[in-house]
Amino acid sequence: xxxxxxxxxxxxxxxxxxxxxxxxxxxxxxxxxxxxxxxxxxxxxxxxxxxxxxxxxxxxxxxxxxxxxxxxxxxxxxxxxxxxxxxxxxxxxxxxxxxxxxxxxxxxxxxxxxxxxxxxxxxxxxxxxxxxxxxxxxxxxxxxxxxxxxxxxxxxxxxxxxxxxxxxxxxxxxxxxxxxxxxxxxxxxxxxxxxxxxxxxxxxxxxxxxxxxxxxxxxxxxxxxxx
Amino acid sequence: xxxxxxxxxxxxxxxxxxxxxxxxxxxxxxxxxxxxxxxxxxxxxxxxxxxxxxxxxxxxxxxxxxxxxxxxxxxxxxxxxxxxxxxxxxxxxxxxxxxxxxxxxxxxxxxxxxxxxxxxxxxxxxxxxxxxxxxxxxxxxxxxxxxxxxxxxxxxxxxxxxxxxxxxxxxxxxxxxxxxxxxxxxxxxxxxxxxxxxxxxxxxxxxxxxxxxxxxxxxxxxxxxxxxxxxxxxxxxxxxxxxxxxxxxxxxxxxxxxxxxxxxxxxxxxxxxxxxxxxxxxxxxxxxxxxxxxxxxxxxxxxxxxxxxxxxxxxxxxxxxxxxxxxxxxxxxxxxxxxxxxxxxxxxxxxxxxxxxxxxxxxxxxxxxxxxxxxxxxxxxxxxxxxxxxxxxxxxxxxxxxxxxxxxxxxxxxxxxxxxxxxxxxxxxxxxxxxxxxxxxxxxxxxxxxxxxxxxxxxxxxxxxxxxxxxx
Numbered sequence: 001x002x003x004x005x006x007x008x009x010x011x012x013x014x015x016x017x018x019x020x021x022x023x024x025x026x027x028x029x030x031x032x033x034x035x036x037x038x039x040x041x042x043x044x045x046x047x048x049x050x051x052x053x054x055x056x057x058x059x060x061x062x063x064x065x066x067x068x069x070x071x072x073x074x075x076x077x078x079x080x081x082x083x084x085x086x087x088x089x090x091x092x093x094x095x096x097x098x099x100x101x102x103x104x105x106x107x108x109x110x111x112x113x114x115x116x117x118x119x120x121x122x123x124x125x126x127x128x129x130x131x132x133x134x135x136x137x138x139x140x141x142x143x144x145x146x147x148x149x150x151x152x153x154x155x156x157x158x159x160x161x162x163x164x165x166x167x168x169x170x171x172x173x174x175x176x177x178x179x180x181x182x183x184x185x186x187x188x189x190x191x192x193x194x195x196x197x198x199x200x201x202x203x204x205x206x207x208x209x210x211x212x213x214x215x216x217x218x219x220x221x222x223x224x225x226x227x
Numbered sequence: 228x229x230x231x232x233x234x235x236x237x238x239x240x241x242x243x244x245x246x247x248x249x250x251x252x253x254x255x256x257x258x259x260x261x262x263x264x265x266x267x268x269x270x271x272x273x274x275x276x277x278x279x280x281x282x283x284x285x286x287x288x289x290x291x292x293x294x295x296x297x298x299x300x301x302x303x304x305x306x307x308x309x310x311x312x313x314x315x316x317x318x319x320x321x322x323x324x325x326x327x328x329x330x331x332x333x334x335x336x337x338x339x340x341x342x343x344x345x346x347x348x349x350x351x352x353x354x355x356x357x358x359x360x361x362x363x364x365x366x367x368x369x370x371x372x373x374x375x376x377x378x379x380x381x382x383x384x385x386x387x388x389x390x391x392x393x394x395x396x397x398x399x400x401x402x403x404x405x406x407x408x409x410x411x412x413x414x415x416x417x418x419x420x421x422x423x424x425x426x427x428x429x430x431x432x433x434x435x436x437x438x439x440x441x442x443x444x445x446x447x448x449x450x451x452x453x454x455x456x457x458x459x460x461x462x463x464x465x466x467x468x469x470x471x472x473x474x475x476x477x478x479x480x481x482x483x484x485x486x487x488x489x490x491x492x493x494x495x496x497x498x499x500x501x502x503x504x505x506x507x508x509x510x511x512x513x514x515x516x517x518x519x520x521x522x523x524x525x526x527x528x529x530x531x532x533x534x535x536x537x538x539x540x541x542x543x544x545x546x547x548x549x550x551x552x553x554x555x556x557x558x559x560x561x562x563x564x565x566x567x568x569x570x571x572x573x574x575x576x577x578x579x580x581x582x583x584x585x586x587x588x589x590x591x592x593x594x595x596x597x598x599x600x601x602x603x604x605x606x607x608x609x610x611x612x613x614x615x616x617x618x619x620x621x622x623x624x625x626x627x628x629x630x631x632x633x634x635x636x637x638x639x640x641x642x643x644x645x646x647x648x649x650x651x652x653x654x655x656x657x658x659x660x661x662x663x664x665x666x667x668x669x670x671x672x673x674x675x676x677x678x679x680x681x682x683x684x685x686x687x688x689x690x691x692x693x694x695x696x697x698x699x
Binding site for chain 2: 002003004019032117138145146150187190191194196205206212213
């Protein structure tokens, strides 16, 4: 008997079931198919303005910095200013995200050197475009792929993230529904839920930022252009 | 399997109580653990209701575990991943060694995994000439010291920064001697630099899994440092070591459990990084592992189903029970002598390695009930410790003095007049000894007990006297 059969047989012996019971099979199939929502905290409920406010408040509480922009065209200049104000080199790594590619870089950030593709150990700052935000805990949702490679989220010390205000959901469940509308139950290879910069409390339960991932997380909440 | 020293709990505890470094480290940790969780709970009005829902989700999953395991496996395969089944620790080690050899691994980075401790994976890798590198800061520190984690989420909680500084100076001998490591910031920065090199060298990354989602065939890790992520996205292969009870049905279900996990563990609203991994790198992906393998470990868990210990399989390893346990906070995790310390360990360890190896652990409790009170999955830990005590007693594993003591007590208890007479005398004697202090620092014949704690003086009247007065 294979280890697989052995484990499953022992589970069934212990539960006193055969695995063929229609009622049990039905219950499992239905839960996987319908994925019903459980109790969802009320905190995230409210209109667009409430969600944006709550997201910013929760993200700031975990040491992310927030900048609100009225137009995506402002992003390049904001990136340049951010790097300058932190004394960081005018260098940036990002993926093939079409939104990022279409930004007016040469006008807004003429001295910025941009590199495309996955991050490597030398990159100091990266830029990603978040799939969504979750207001209830100030959490960013980023998905892997050529547009926004996962290494951008962890290797550089400084991570700048573009989050469109209308991509901010009240709770995690709303984001899962959005992902399912795109790919059914097939998730991207990696879905990162990111809440503030990297931290550790492993030495004397004292919080220290920048343990392995980014020391700084800067979130630009951007209104979508009304065109 | 790591040689269990759980039966040496008494000796271990005595040493721990006399260890000044440990006592100072625990006294730093205790108020922080308790205060942080309390504040997080206060901020979320639905917290206690979410605990009920989380319990129900796991109960449903465990009752249908065979079917969810099959559904999960099918989904992982459909996404190009592999699932390997291991009934025992030995099989788990063998599967991982075979995979590492197949990928030509010389260095393996590791995210934090208690199951890896449970199956002694690091020793097995080292014997095979493969260097395992723990990347969670606390795990890295205990690995440098040749120790085991003393807490399931804060592995180095038994140490203060002074010890850690001297370990770093000893092991990172290539760095300048004159460097300043007196601040925690400098220690964390040095670990970051050293481990960056290891990430770059690693051929395989091994992580645990906080959850496995049947609906999507996904494994989930929860970290604050981001070490688990660098471990799994940089090397060519990602191996997930998980156990069968990590299953949850859907993304909605895991969301509910995540809402109680970080709040119970560290008092955070949400951990910094919660990462969902599904299968290997896709066709157009510029990063991520090309190979994705899940090792599904049983190691005794399936036998807990259908017994009075089934509820223990709801455990999500948050550590709240030990963070609130007066015994754990007095003796630390190493005294428990095996992988899982604190109240959850006192229940789980006998299930996994046998009560013969760990008969003292279910007794390492004051039965104050705090563990059950704070458990996000509402596991009745004290009740299960009592189950183990009953088994221990019925198998004659309890010490002879305890058996004679209980026999002596039974002799009096079944003779009411004698019992009243004896208990009245003992009551008066104890009150005299306490001399109005409410407690006594020394008790004849119980010197070992009173050495590290005071014995409370009895109330003014015995229970039976008060009972009589009430009835009048």
